[in-house]
Amino acid sequence: MTTELSVVAPPAPAVRHAEPRLPVPYRVIARWPETPDTVTLRLDPVAEALADFVPGQFAMVHCFGRGEIPVSVSSIPTTGGLAHTVRGVGAVSEGLCAARVGDVLGLRGPYGTGWELERALGQDVVVVAGGIGLAPLRPLIRDAVAEPRRHGRVNVLIGARTPDDLLSKYETRRWATAYTGVTVDRPADGWSGEVGLVTRLLDRARFDPPRSWAFVCGPEPMIRATARDLVHRGVSGDRVRVSLERNMRCATATCGHCQLGPVLLCRDGPVVGWDRAEPWLSVREL
Amino acid sequence: MNTTTTSTTRITQALPSAHRIRLLRIAREVNIPQGTRLFEEGTRADRFWIVRTGTVTLDMHVPGRRSPVIETIGFDELVGWSWLFPPYVWQLGAEATTSVRAYEFDATAVRLMCEHDPQLGSAVGQWVGKVLAHRLQSARTRLLDLYAPYGSGSAL
Amino acid sequence: MGAITQATAVLDRQGLAALVAALVAGGRTVVGPTVRDGAVVLAELTSAEDLPFGWGVELDAGRYRLTPREDGAAFAHSAGPQSWKAFLHPQREQLWSARRGPDGVPTFTETQPESRTYAFLGVRPCDLRAIAIQDRVLAGRPPRALDSARAGATPFPDRGYRQRRRGALLIAAECTEPGATCFCVSASGGPAADGGFDLALTEVVDDDGHRFFVRVGSEEGARLLDGVPHRSADLTTESVARGAVDAAREHMGRSLPPLDLRALMGESLAADRWDGIASRCLTCANCTMVCPTCFCTTTEEVTDLTGDHTERWQHWDSCFDLDFSLLHGGPVRASTRSRYRQWLTHKLSTWHDQFGSGGCVGCGRCITWCPAGIDITEEVAALAAERDAAADDQHTAHDDGSAHHDRGPQP
Structure with a gap:
C-alpha cells in the first residue's frame, strides 16, 4: 500500500498489538492548536505500537474515563508514531483536545480502508477538503507532493468556514502542487484570498477529468456536491474516493452502528468510491 | 491550454464558438488596477x-463595518449579470x-x-442562466454553514 | 465441532435425565427451556426435571400463552422470549479495565470472559441457524472483500463470544409442532436440524412411550451419548420421528412470500408502507431484543470516584434507539419509518452484503413479542404488493396513456 511511497518503516517494535478491542498507550509528544476548536496531537507509543496506518485509515482514540472516538490519522511521520487532529465537539473530543504534552492516551487500530493514492499512478490528482476534512487528507497530500513523478498534476482545494478555521495554514502554502486553492465561506478582516464554496475552485484546478482521481473529505453535503460536480466534469465515479462518517462504537464490524446500507463503514469504509456511495447517500435516513 | 478542466459556466464551454466569436468581437481588452471599484450596488x-x-x-455595503465580501471571481469567470x-441595476458592488x-x-x-438574433439571445441567456444556477447552488450550500461544529461529524 | 455422523439412537426419559446429569457432572452449565413467570424461558437446568414437561404454548402476533399438555412432552413448545444469544453474546459484558498509575500512564487490562462451558439443551433448528449467523458476525471473517484493496483484511472477532461459543455443546430439539408465528420454512430453514449440533433430539410420545430419537452430529456428541443409557434406534421410532418433523414443514403458522427478498427490500426503500408500519411501531426495540440474530451493541465507560480506574462495558443496543445513529447534530435515522426500515432491510437484505447470509431464521419471536402485533411476514407481503402495484401502474400507463384519465374522480 502507500507505505512504500511515504513511510520509511519505523524500527519494528518488540511487540505488535494483537487484541483488537484493547487500547494501547500512546504518549502526546507534541500538541499544536490548528484552529480555535481543533488540535493536532503527535503521538508515540509508550511501549508496544499499533500496526502501520495508511492514509485514510482511522484509530479509535481513548480519553481516560470519558470514552473513545474514531479519528482518522492526520500524519504518518517517517520517524514512527502518528498524529491525530481532533475537533472538540463532545465530551471525548474535548477531553482529547485538552490533552497536554506528556499525557498518555489509548489507541487501537488501524481500521478501515485507505485512500489508495497508488491507484492514481500517472494520473492527475484532485484533493478536495472541507473544514476538518483536510486532516484525513493531509497524509495523502504529503505523499502526493513528496513523489511528484508518480502522478500527473496534483491539485489541492481547501474550503473552510472562516480564515480562522483553516488547518495547516503554513504547510498548505509549501505544498508543491500544480494548483492549491483555499477559499472561505465568511472572510474576516485582512483576508485577501478567495471567498466562495470549495467546488468553485474546481474551475481553477488543472486536471484532465478522464485521467484523474479525486479524493474528497468534508461534511456530507459538501462531499455530495463536490463528487457530483467532478463526475459532471468527466471524472469516473469510481475514481472519486470519498470518506464517509457514521456513528461508530467498536470499529471491528461487530457493533452494527456504522451501517450505511450494505456496508459497515468501519470495515468497508470510511473511504469508498463515489459510484458505490451515491445511491446510499441519496436515500434519506438510510 | 494551461488547464484541461471542463466547466459548464465558462464562456469558452457554455457558448457555441460562432456565438462566442461574435461576442468577443465587440469585447474590449482592459487592464484594471488593483483597488478599482468596477461597480456599486444600485447603479x-x-x-x-x-x-x-x-x-x-x-461585496455589499453595510454601514459601520467593512464591506463584507460575498464571493471572489477569477479566471475565465463572468463578472456581472444584472445587465x-x-x-439593469447592480445588486452588489465589485x-x-x-x-x-x-x-x-x-x-x-x-x-x-441578442434582440436581433434570437439564437444568440437564447445562447447568452443559457450561459448566464448556468452561471446563475451555479452561484445559487453554491450560495445555498454555503447558507447551510456546513463547517460549523454541528452537522460535521462525531458527537462524542 | 466434528464431522456429522450417521449414528442414531433412542433415549427414554431416564436416558434424557442421565444425559443432563452427565453434562452437569462434566462441569458444564446446562441451559435449557424451563417454565418461569408464565413463559418457557431459557435458564440453567440442574436436572432434566426442570424441563417444561407437559407445557405447550399458544402464539399469535403480540400474544403468548402457556397451555398445559396431556402428553407430557418437554419440547412441544415453540421459541420463547429469549434466545441463546443471551448466553453466547450476553446483554452486558466488561471488555477491559484500566488503571492510571502515579506517572499518569494508564494500564489497559483485558477482562477475561467468564469461563463457563455451556451445554445448550433443546436448541430449535431455527436457533441453530441463528447461532451459525451470529458465528459469522461475531466470530468469523467478513464474507468477501467489499472493496478491492481493503486495508483491514484481518477479521476482528468478538473474543468473548468466540470463547463461549467454542466451548458450547449444542443439543438440538427438532420441531414437530410449529407455533402460529413460526415461518422458518419460508426463511430457507425448516423444522429439522441440518447440522451444527452435537446431538439432535426428536421427541416422540405415543403408545410405545415417551422417548427421544437421537441423531449424533459430532464426536463429542457421540462420546456423550456413549456415557448414558440408550438403545439403538428402532425403525418405528425413527420413522415416527422423521415423519413428524417432515409433517411440521406443512404446519407453519406463517410464511414469507416466496420472492427474492433481497431485491424486494432494495427496491422498497421509498415505499409508503413504511409510514403505515411507523404509525403502529412503538420503537420499543422488543423485536431486536428477542431476535436470535440481532447482535448490535454499544459501549460505555464506567469510572470510579478517584478517576484513576475506568471500565469499558459493552451492552446490547438497538437500531430502534434514537441514539443508535447519532452524529453530531442529531440522529441519522430520526423517524420511526427509517428505523423500522433499517431493521427489516438489514435483516432480509443488507445482511447478505455484510455477512454473506440472511439475518432472519423465521423463528417468529419478533411477531409474538411485538406489543403492537406487527407481523414481518405481513409487512413483507405488503411491500411486495406495493411494488407490484407500482409496476402494474407503470405498465398500464405505458400500454395506454389514457389509463390514468379513465379512473374517474377519486373518492
Whole structure:
C-alpha cells in the first residue's frame, strides 16, 4: 500500500498489538492548536505500537474515563508514531483536545480502508477538503507532493468556514502542487484570498477529468456536491474516493452502528468510491 | 491550454464558438488596477466582464463595518449579470482585489445583438442562466454553514 | 465441532435425565427451556426435571400463552422470549479495565470472559441457524472483500463470544409442532436440524412411550451419548420421528412470500408502507431484543470516584434507539419509518452484503413479542404488493396513456 511511497518503516517494535478491542498507550509528544476548536496531537507509543496506518485509515482514540472516538490519522511521520487532529465537539473530543504534552492516551487500530493514492499512478490528482476534512487528507497530500513523478498534476482545494478555521495554514502554502486553492465561506478582516464554496475552485484546478482521481473529505453535503460536480466534469465515479462518517462504537464490524446500507463503514469504509456511495447517500435516513 | 478542466459556466464551454466569436468581437481588452471599484450596488448595469487574470470580489455595503465580501471571481469567470435583466441595476458592488486583465463588454450592445438574433439571445441567456444556477447552488450550500461544529461529524 | 455422523439412537426419559446429569457432572452449565413467570424461558437446568414437561404454548402476533399438555412432552413448545444469544453474546459484558498509575500512564487490562462451558439443551433448528449467523458476525471473517484493496483484511472477532461459543455443546430439539408465528420454512430453514449440533433430539410420545430419537452430529456428541443409557434406534421410532418433523414443514403458522427478498427490500426503500408500519411501531426495540440474530451493541465507560480506574462495558443496543445513529447534530435515522426500515432491510437484505447470509431464521419471536402485533411476514407481503402495484401502474400507463384519465374522480 502507500507505505512504500511515504513511510520509511519505523524500527519494528518488540511487540505488535494483537487484541483488537484493547487500547494501547500512546504518549502526546507534541500538541499544536490548528484552529480555535481543533488540535493536532503527535503521538508515540509508550511501549508496544499499533500496526502501520495508511492514509485514510482511522484509530479509535481513548480519553481516560470519558470514552473513545474514531479519528482518522492526520500524519504518518517517517520517524514512527502518528498524529491525530481532533475537533472538540463532545465530551471525548474535548477531553482529547485538552490533552497536554506528556499525557498518555489509548489507541487501537488501524481500521478501515485507505485512500489508495497508488491507484492514481500517472494520473492527475484532485484533493478536495472541507473544514476538518483536510486532516484525513493531509497524509495523502504529503505523499502526493513528496513523489511528484508518480502522478500527473496534483491539485489541492481547501474550503473552510472562516480564515480562522483553516488547518495547516503554513504547510498548505509549501505544498508543491500544480494548483492549491483555499477559499472561505465568511472572510474576516485582512483576508485577501478567495471567498466562495470549495467546488468553485474546481474551475481553477488543472486536471484532465478522464485521467484523474479525486479524493474528497468534508461534511456530507459538501462531499455530495463536490463528487457530483467532478463526475459532471468527466471524472469516473469510481475514481472519486470519498470518506464517509457514521456513528461508530467498536470499529471491528461487530457493533452494527456504522451501517450505511450494505456496508459497515468501519470495515468497508470510511473511504469508498463515489459510484458505490451515491445511491446510499441519496436515500434519506438510510 | 494551461488547464484541461471542463466547466459548464465558462464562456469558452457554455457558448457555441460562432456565438462566442461574435461576442468577443465587440469585447474590449482592459487592464484594471488593483483597488478599482468596477461597480456599486444600485447603479446602472451597463457593462460586464470576463476575467482573464486576477481576482474580483463581490461585496455589499453595510454601514459601520467593512464591506463584507460575498464571493471572489477569477479566471475565465463572468463578472456581472444584472445587465441582462430589467431594471439593469447592480445588486452588489465589485472591486478588483488584484490588478485584473479582463474582456469588457458593452451590455447595451450585447442586448441589442441578442434582440436581433434570437439564437444568440437564447445562447447568452443559457450561459448566464448556468452561471446563475451555479452561484445559487453554491450560495445555498454555503447558507447551510456546513463547517460549523454541528452537522460535521462525531458527537462524542 | 466434528464431522456429522450417521449414528442414531433412542433415549427414554431416564436416558434424557442421565444425559443432563452427565453434562452437569462434566462441569458444564446446562441451559435449557424451563417454565418461569408464565413463559418457557431459557435458564440453567440442574436436572432434566426442570424441563417444561407437559407445557405447550399458544402464539399469535403480540400474544403468548402457556397451555398445559396431556402428553407430557418437554419440547412441544415453540421459541420463547429469549434466545441463546443471551448466553453466547450476553446483554452486558466488561471488555477491559484500566488503571492510571502515579506517572499518569494508564494500564489497559483485558477482562477475561467468564469461563463457563455451556451445554445448550433443546436448541430449535431455527436457533441453530441463528447461532451459525451470529458465528459469522461475531466470530468469523467478513464474507468477501467489499472493496478491492481493503486495508483491514484481518477479521476482528468478538473474543468473548468466540470463547463461549467454542466451548458450547449444542443439543438440538427438532420441531414437530410449529407455533402460529413460526415461518422458518419460508426463511430457507425448516423444522429439522441440518447440522451444527452435537446431538439432535426428536421427541416422540405415543403408545410405545415417551422417548427421544437421537441423531449424533459430532464426536463429542457421540462420546456423550456413549456415557448414558440408550438403545439403538428402532425403525418405528425413527420413522415416527422423521415423519413428524417432515409433517411440521406443512404446519407453519406463517410464511414469507416466496420472492427474492433481497431485491424486494432494495427496491422498497421509498415505499409508503413504511409510514403505515411507523404509525403502529412503538420503537420499543422488543423485536431486536428477542431476535436470535440481532447482535448490535454499544459501549460505555464506567469510572470510579478517584478517576484513576475506568471500565469499558459493552451492552446490547438497538437500531430502534434514537441514539443508535447519532452524529453530531442529531440522529441519522430520526423517524420511526427509517428505523423500522433499517431493521427489516438489514435483516432480509443488507445482511447478505455484510455477512454473506440472511439475518432472519423465521423463528417468529419478533411477531409474538411485538406489543403492537406487527407481523414481518405481513409487512413483507405488503411491500411486495406495493411494488407490484407500482409496476402494474407503470405498465398500464405505458400500454395506454389514457389509463390514468379513465379512473374517474377519486373518492
